[in-house]
Amino acid sequence: MKRGPPDRKAQAKRAALNALKRARRQADRAGVKLSDWEGEFLGSVEERVKTYGRAFGDPEKGAPGEALSAMQAVKLKEIAAKAKGEKKELARKPFRRRAKPYSED
DSSP: OOOOOOOHHHHHHHHHHHHHHHHHHHHHHHTOOOOHHHHHHHHHHHHHHHHHSSSOSOGGGSOTTOSSOHHHHHHHHHHHHHHHTOOOOOOOOOOOOOOOOOOOO
16 A cells, blocks of 8 residues: 655644754753743744644745744744753854054055
8 A cells, every 4th residue: 555645734743843842841851941932932833833734824934834934943943952051152243344554645
């Protein structure tokens, strides 16, 4: 008996739900206190993925077949890194003008 092709949307949904649960579980195990915003973010995104299959409405904000938008995926990675205890990257410094060399003309 041959199987049909895998359902990409269902796979993306399961992967997103697992990533959300994993981030929350890692934070609990490590004793890292997530901010109110982060906890609410994880809960609301999980609820939307369960209900709609994805957590964003605008198709321009994420790839087709993905359950999380690009920014949601970034925030989820940041929360997971915080739960793991990884250090934050250094903030970028803005470009500055170079000092003009002193010339005696």
